[in-house]
């Protein structure tokens with residue numbers, strides 16, 4: 001699968017960066033695909049309710065009622081109809097991109113299988129909703145859709161009488177089937193909405209609303225499209241005639257020509273195989289799951305920071321069980337944890353200044369403990385004297401750090417930028433282990449662990465606990481949220497940073513004195 | 527200034543996406559059915575005769591049945607195959623023996639077939655046998671039709687309506 005993921009990821013990185021030239025980071029559409037999906041959903045719902053008021057649900061009058069909206073009431077119902085259609089098309093576009101992106105970023109395996117699997121029926125239902133929607137217009141396209149769909153269903157030998165016979169000739173046409181379609185067109189999106197709610201159960205604080213600027217731009221462009229190029233019907237359905245040339249909605253109906261022309265076993269077999277493969281993707285191959293976060297109760301004071309920061313709702317706060325004088329304790333649910341380490345980055349006990357007691361974090365990744373991180377810092381920070389010394393903390397999912405290490409640059413890799421407790425930056429700089437610290441990670445808003453970057457930014461800006469201490473000189477810290485493709489940016493940043501550091505006062509580039517250790521200053525809260 | 531350029535850039539992105547959506551929402555046109563042709567759609571579902579005549583049960587047979595299932599007749603549920611033929615301008619274009627549906631072979635046989643033919647005058651003969659006979663047809667309808675280009679002519683069958691229906 002990596003063969004597929006890597007190029008796809010490259011494409012997304014590129015697209016993200018190109019769009020980043022004109023969109024501010026949090027407005028970038030590529031980083032808001034799920035939220036845009038919901039936004040389209042709301043537009044579809046509102047416009048759908050409006051046009052339903054004027055819609056005649058009988059098959060003989062449906063066409064006229066739609067024509068009335070488009071021609072007589074073009075300024076309201078007509079625009080709503082166009083919005084309804086184009087937002088549905090937009091939904092397909094962002095939904096497919098959303099799937100491709102979660103796939104490219106490898107955010108669908110391991111415990112994330114849940115979000116993927118619950119997405120699959122939504123995908124199917126969105127298509128069914130669109131197909132039944134086109135049916136309701138009862139124009140030539142609807143006739144095409146009705147005939148191809150029912151003929152395809154008839155290829156399964158389960159119906160006594162071919163259902164396509166409902167559309168054999170004008171005399172056979174009945175409202176019965178049509179009414180079923182009206183019902184499905186309303187019921188299926190509602191069911192899909194419930195499924196979407198389930199889809200989001202395992203991510204905390206899902207971003208379901210796009211930022212206002214992006215929402216305004218999206219709505220404005222849909223409105224403009226609706227005015228310039230309104231959605232039209234394609235002439236009334238007439239079962240006494242074949243359909244002839246027809247304008248398909250290629251977002252919803254790209255496979256219809258195949259359904260029409262390929263033999264039943266191929267199309268049904270293909271559809272079944274595709275669905276099965278889609279469901280199996282999270283296990284193709286399964287993620288080799290790193291050990292999940294674990295709590296060390298004697299070091300947990302129940303401060304809830306890890307609980308607030310975990311992006312996957314994997315931590316719950318329970319009543320204290322060990323008799324220590326705290327109200328609560330953190331508990332990790334292993335089946336939800338993605339091993340990002342953000343909780344360790346949040347824990348106040350994960351401070352490298354602790355020397356009196358052993359450095360054990362209240363919560364930590366068993367295979368990448370903060371104590372090991374401190375050791376690694378101390379061994380890596382053996383620089384040659386002279387040039388400004390830079391230590392990079394790089395997230396595994398962000399900019400590639402291959403070959404970046406040199407005489408004056410050292411790097412340490414993390415599961416997520418959010419895994420680094422801010423006190424470690426303080427530690428490196430105040431102990432003068434390096435002259436400057438660089439943090440790298442995924443592109444803004446596309447953090448592999450969802451909130452690693454946001455929390456890191458907020459911790460550095462002293463807006464969120466645990467905060468970077470005020471005494472830490474900010475001009476000795478750089479962050480680069482650039483994703484995989486950001487290596488050139490990193491190299492440029494390093495050159496500039498080295499230059500800036502050498503300009504800073506000389507008292508800040510003393511020799512490495514590992515023995516001047518301070519007494520622990522940041523103690524366990526409470 | 528940079529701000530304005532950014533907004534202009536966003537406008538271009540929005541316009542491009544809107545144009546993409548607006549275009550592919552109904553174009554390019556798709557045409558499956560060839561110009562100048564017409565279509566004949568032969569379709570119906572019909573239950574052919576049972577494989578054996580119903581017969582009266584003997585009093586002994588009736589006595590052997592559980593009391594709540596006693597009845598005077600017994601009928602085979604299974605049906606025979608239905609034989610359908612469609613003849614266009616003297617040439618047989620469809621000839622099939624259609625088995626009954628249903629696990630017990632007791633459902634109606636069904637047919638759903640489409641034929642693309644040149645527009646113009648044609649003579650159609652539809653034939654059906656739904657009896658236990660081995661040959662021959664017990665329904666046959668001949669119809670001279672003038673098919674317009676793009677016309678869809680349905681050939682239906684309803685035993686209660688007397689046989690084949692062309693519409």
Ligand code: HEM
Pocket residue numbers: 033034035037038095098099102107108112115116117118119120122123126196199200203205206207208448450
């Ligand atoms: C209308 C359709 C859909 C909407 C509106 C939607 C929306 C969302 C949203 C809002 C999130 C949370 C993103 C975040 O805050 O980080 C999400 C996550 C996710 N979605 Fe969807 N989704 C849709 C369909 C699908 C489908 C069809 C699939 C795949 C088959 C899918 C796969 C995923 C996965 C794997 C995640 C989890 C990402 C993570 O764990 O970090 N989604 N979706």
Ligand code: SF4
Pocket residue numbers: 292293309310311312313314315332336337338339340341342343344
């Ligand atoms: S490692 Fe990440 S997912 Fe697991 S408990 Fe900690 S913050 Fe949550």
Ligand code: SF4
Pocket residue numbers: 295299300301302303304305306307329330343346347348349361362363
């Ligand atoms: S952040 Fe640390 S101390 Fe606070 S509740 Fe979580 S494990 Fe306990």
